[in-house]
Amino acid sequence: MEDISKYRKTKILVTMGPSIERDFSKISDIIDGVRFNMSHAPKAEILEFLEILNKKNISKLMDLKGNKIRIKEVNRDKLFENERVIFGKDIVPNYMPKCIEKGHRILINDGKVVLIVENIENDQIIAKVIVGGILIKNMGVNLPESCFPSTISKEDIENIKFAIENDFEYLALSFVRTKEEIENLKDVIRFYGGKCSVIAKIETKEGLKNISEILDVSDGVMIARGDLGVEIPIEYLPTIQKDIIKLANEKGKLVITATQMLDSMVNNPYPTRAEVTDIANAIFDGTDCLMLSNETTIGKYPIESVKTLDRVSRVSECDISKHRKEFHFEKKTVYAGIAYAVDALYRNLNPKIVITPTTSGKTPLRISKFRFNSPIIALAPTQIVFRKLRLIWGVIPHKIDEIGDVDEVLLISREIAKELVKSGIYIVTLGHPKGEKKTNVIKVENI
Ligand SMILES: Nc1ncnc2c1ncn2[C@@H]1O[C@H](COP(=O)(O)OP(=O)(O)O)[C@@H](O)[C@H]1O
Numbered sequence: 001m002e003d004i005s006k007y008r009k010t011k012i013l014v015t016m017g018p019s020i021e022r023d024f025s026k027i028s029d030i031i032d033g034v035r036f037n038m039s040h041a042p043k044a045e046i047l048e049f050l051e052i053l054n055k056k057n058i059s060k061l062m063d064l065k066g067n068k069i070r071i072k073e074v075n076r077d078k079l080f081e082n083e084r085v086i087f088g089k090d091i092v093p094n095y096m097p098k099c100i101e102k103g104h105r106i107l108i109n110d111g112k113v114v115l116i117v118e119n120i121e122n123d124q125i126i127a128k129v130i131v132g133g134i135l136i137k138n139m140g141v142n143l144p145e146s147c148f149p150s151t152i153s154k155e156d157i158e159n160i161k162f163a164i165e166n167d168f169e170y171l172a173l174s175f176v177r178t179k180e181e182i183e184n185l186k187d188v189i190r191f192y193g194g195k196c197s198v199i200a201k202i203e204t205k206e207g208l209k210n211i212s213e214i215l216d217v218s219d220g221v222m223i224a225r226g227d228l229g230v231e232i233p234i235e236y237l238p239t240i241q242k243d244i245i246k247l248a249n250e251k252g253k254l255v256i257t258a259t260q261m262l263d264s265m266v267n268n269p270y271p272t273r274a275e276v277t278d279i280a281n282a283i284f285d286g287t288d289c290l291m292l293s294n295e296t297t298i299g300k301y302p303i304e305s306v307k308t309l310d311r312v313s314r315v316s317e318c319d320i321s322k323h324r325k326e327f328h329f330e331k332k333t334v335y336a337g338i339a340y341a342v343d344a345l346y347r348n349l350n351p352k353i354v355i356t357p358t359t360s361g362k363t364p365l366r367i368s369k370f371r372f373n374s375p376i377i378a379l380a381p382t383q384i385v386f387r388k389l390r391l392i393w394g395v396i397p398h399k400i401d402e403i404g405d406v407d408e409v410l411l412i413s414r415e416i417a418k419e420l421v422k423s424g425i426y427i428v429t430l431g432h433p434k435g436e437k438k439t440n441v442i443k444v445e446n447i
Pocket residue numbers: 015016017018037039040041042045140226293294297298
């Protein structure tokens with residue numbers, strides 16, 4: 001481990017795609033995670049990057065299609081206002097929702113093209129074009145008023161197997177509406193012997209309505225502002241973002257804020273004032289991770305986008321305690337109690353670092369919720385947890401062979417502390433006795 005002041009606390013996740021692939025080596029030391037969007041990424045692309053990602057210990061997130069609807073076939077390349085088309089014949093989606101009804105909206109290409117279901121006759125869905133525009137195969141379709149079956153497709157299952165075989169740290173599920181979908185995904189992961197964490201992408205009204213129970217069964221959440229901004233009136237996004245981040249933190253879950261963080265940089269080498277302010281506000285709200293999509297997949301300035309995110313994050317986070325809000329865990333557990341106690345010690349003693357050995361990664365995640373200016377050094381005995389920790393705010397993961405007894409952990413911690421800080425107080429969380437996979441002791445140490 002090097003100089004701790006070099007580490008950024010806010011984590012950066014980028015979507016892999018043609019733009020960033022060409023110059024990947026220029027950002028591989030800046031980013032913390034890579035997302036492969038299975039709606040676009042070929043498996044060959046993933047295989048090509050596995051080696052470098054693992055070498056750099058970059059966290060790998062596979063974004064499963066889930067219930068995302070896209071245009072499978074289309075018999076025209078443009079729609080005109082007031083025109084009528086048959087949804088399912090002129091525009092064929094990859095699958096039909098169950099309960100599409102008269103009056104429901106059909107939104108295409110992030111809501112740019114708008115149709116309304118005018119009539120359903122002999123199973124034919126006749127829709128009137130309200131706002132016309134271009135149609136291309138594979139464009140996303142949103143049906144905000146219609147409901148869907150909660151299934152994981154055969155293709156999703158193939159992708160999950162592939163993710164497990166290739167040691168992905170995270171699996172994200174698109175268009176989650178109910179907790180059962182996450183539970184199903186977890187069953188599939190368990191069935192194939194996987195250890196990936198599960199991220200629920202919140203991008204529909206129903207997902208929002210069920211957010212509390214969805215979060216209870218997930219390891220983390222992605223605020224998927226792209227689709228969410230189409231499925232709900234866009235003016236609700238800011239408060240929803242704040243509410244989701246707060247709830248995720250109170251439940252001790254990972255939170256990723258995604259989409260259009262630097263949208264103008266798809267075409268320009270510099271950001272707008274509004275974008276840099278949005279990045280900073282997401283950090284002040286308490287996001288762990290910021291994600292780039294179009295900026296790094298099809299954008300003209302992928303490197304500049306990553307560097308901008310890096311610079312803005314560093315400046316915004318540097319005195320995070322100033323932006324700290326009253327914070328409480330939802331559940332009063334031993335785990336929460338330990339985290340509160342570390343926070344109380346932190347505020348009174350101002351330690352240089354906090355060291356947390358962890359088997360699941362949950363202890364550093366919970367402690368990180370208090371947003372210290374000092375880093376949390378998380379000691380991980382497994383490769384997968386080590387890399388999962390890269391996406392947690394303020395955490396510097398450190399790989400160890402195994403978590404020994406209290407004396408052994410204190411010895412390793414002292415060596416690490418000596419290397420990282422010359423003198424001063426540091427805090428170590430511990431599990432006693434050895435093998436107890438629970439954090440139940442805190443030691444205040446001094447060099
Ligand atoms: N791995 C990839 N290979 C090729 N093109 C990609 C890849 N990932 C994304 N893209 C392109 O970048 C666009 C934006 O990416 P993303 O935000 O992940 O997808 P979308 O907005 O379609 O859900 C996609 O619509 C697609 O055209």
